[in-house]
Amino acid sequence: MATIPQESPPPFEASHTIDLISVDDSKIANVSLYSGRAEITRIYKFPVKTGQNQVSISGLPNVLDPESLRVEGRGAATIHDVALSDIPEPVVASMSPDLEDLLSKQEWNQKALERAKKSLASLEAYLSTLNVQHINVTELGQVMDSYDIAGEKLDKKVTELEKTLKGIEADIKVERKKLTGPTRDARLRKRATIGVFANSEGEVEIVLIYGVRQANWTAGYDIRVDMEAKDKPVTLIYKAGITQNTGEDWDDVPLTLETASPTFGVDIPTLSPWSLSVYRPVIMKKSKRNLGLAPRGMASQYASNTYGSLSMAVHERDSEIDTPGIHDSTGIEHRELAVSSKGNISATFRVPGIITIPSDNASHNVTVVQLKLDASMSWVTVPKVDARTHLKAKIKNASEYTLLQGTASVYVDGSFISRSDVPLVSPQESFDCPLGLDPSIRITYHPRSKKVSHSGFYTKSSVHVFTQRITVFNTKAHAVNDVKVVDQVPVSESSQITVKLVSPSLSVPEASGTGGEVQAPQAVKVGEGVHAQWEGADEQGIDMEHLGRDGKFHWVCAVPSQGKINLVLSWEVSAPLHTDIVGL
Structure with missing residues (x-):
């Protein structure tokens, strides 16, 4: 009976190992920088063999967020698994x-150098002990010659020993x-291990995308105002201060600035149960040992109200953070991020060209964009407190860029005025920018005049009439249309005292009849x-019921060039005769 030969199983092919160092064997294709973190895109190209390949990428930053790591690939290969681990300290x-x-x-x-220096010092000490009176003139020359020979020999020996020590x-x-061995940055001690199964031998490309901490950018501005310009008087230079200490130098990289803040595992909060219960004290039996005292930890309960208390039950909830897995994909093209503005939620800025940001934790400033913006100028003064006039601009962000909160250096007609804070401003939104003092708008707060009269037949009362004059003088070569002068009248806190605003004749808001x-x-x-x-009537969200109750109001004036405007404030205070009024 013929036997059928058994076919032997194919030999086991060992996995091909590929060791890469991230900084040396890859190129950063893009950096997306957020507030407090950055997303790095690195491209690796390497040859693979048919079958299983184990790719080890070491030198990744310690601040890498494991949940953000994902791998994309191009080529005739399949990614099987991805693992991230710490590289142990090398044993040296x-x-x-x-x-x-x-x-x-x-x-x-x-030791030889020390001996030579001591010998030289001893020779110097011996020479200083010699007395000329005990040495003949003929012997003196021999002594000096001997000193020169011995000293020169010792100096030469010291020089040679010092040179030898430097070489050693x-x-x-x-x-x-x-x-x-070669020194590696201690901040780069992460390793990614990737299993790649190749259908054929050749070169493949892997894209590693991961988020890192210790990277940040903050907005800063230069606001330059041209007071003579009629159209778009404001030039706003949008700048970004970039810092990073990730351990990786960003050399010649395309940089994208993101205004959104990526969050992981942040859910909408839920309310815990809130219940009411009646306090029931625990009665402890007295004994000679405790003498009726409450046990430790229950003193606060005995100090509570005996009849009832309000308590809120707080239940701890385990945070359920969705941990996104590492997504493996093959055959996906790596696309460059597009520059776009996404309105009020977030915006994306592409920094022109390429940029280098070393990992030194120092601030590196780049210009995002330069904008020409419209603005309306206004002047505000409170002459009762300070007769100086403040200039401010209401700037409209008529661009597609979201202005993040930051500090601005303000220049008016080329002169530095102040540093101001810019709030978060969405596209098409306006914001106020103080521009310092304007001495060309001069305010005179004249002395107040007062008249007192009496009225009433049976019930005598005194009436105090006050008049306050204010002069606004525009010394500019052009007219100004929005000068706001703020003042106030007193407010009565007693039913016996009545205050009436005579001029300007403003009425307190009242409810309509319908x-x-x-x-x-x-x-x-x-x-x-x-x-x-x-005051406040031109603001949004003002409480109309309380408008004017504090006695504050303002004038808005249009003052011609080299012109003056006189403002008159008049009010009456009435009270029973001989009433001692405090505050006038």
Whole structure:
């Protein structure tokens, strides 16, 4: 009976191992920088063999977020698994035969140098002890010659020993460097291990995308105002201060600035149960040992209200953070991020060209964009407190860029004025920018006048009439249309005292007869180009029921070039005769 030969199984093919160092064997294709973190895109190209290949990429930053790591690939291969681990500290040999021999030579030469220096010092000491009176003139020359010969010999020996020691120290450094091997940044001690199954031998490309901490950018601005310009008087230079200490230098990389803040595992919070219960004290039996005292930890319960208490039950909830897995994909093209503005939620800025940001934790400034913006100028003064006039601009962000909160250096007509804070401003939104003091708008707060009269037949009362004059003088070569002068009248806190605003004749808001809603009072015209209004009436979200109750109001004036405007404030205070009024 013929036997059928058994076919032997194919031999087991060992996995092909590929060791890569991230900084040396890859190129950063893109950096997306957020507030507090960055997303790095690195491209690796390497040859693979048919079958299983084990790719080890070492030197990844310690601040790498494991949950953010993902791998993409191009080529005739399939990614099987991805693992991230820490690289242990290398065990470094501290001694070798060559280093031991060099250290021995160093010690011998150091001792020889010390002996030579002591001999030289002794020779100098001996020469200083010689007395000329006890030495003949003929012998003096021989002594000096002997001193020169011995001193020259010792100087030469010291010089040679010092030179030899320098050479030995250099050799010791070289030998110790051989023992430690090439120095690697201690901040780069992460390793990614990737299993790649290749259908055929050839070159493949892997893209590693991962997030890192210790990278940040903050917004900064230069705001330059041209007071003579009629169209778009504001030039806003949008700058970014970039810092990173990830351990990786970003050399010649395309950089994208993101205004969004990526979050992981942040869910909408839920309310815990909130219940009411009646406090029931625990009665402890008295004994000779405790003498009726409450046990430790229950003193606060006995100090509570005996009849009842409010308690809130707080239940701890395990945070359920969705941990995204590492997504493996093949045959996916690596695409460059597009520059776009996404309105009020987030915006993306592509820094022009390429940029280099070393990992030094220092701030590196780049210009994002330069914008020409419209602005309306206004002047504000509170002459009762300070007669100086403040200039401010209401700037409209008529661009597609979201302005992040940051500090601005403000320049008016080329002169530095102040540093100001810019709030978060969405596209098409406006913000106020103070521009310092404007001495060309001069305010005179004249002395207040007062008249007192009496009225009433049976019930006598006194009436105090106050008048306050204010002069606004525009010394500019052009007219200004929005000068706001803020002032106030006193507010009565007693039913016996009545305060009445006479001029300007502003009325307190009252509810309408139909819907019961409080209507905002209209501005009162008090002169050519001058209107008066309660302070806050031009603001959004003002409580109309309390408008004017604090006695504060303002005039808005249009003042011609080299022109003056006189404002008059008049009010009456009435009270029973002989009433001592405090605050006038």
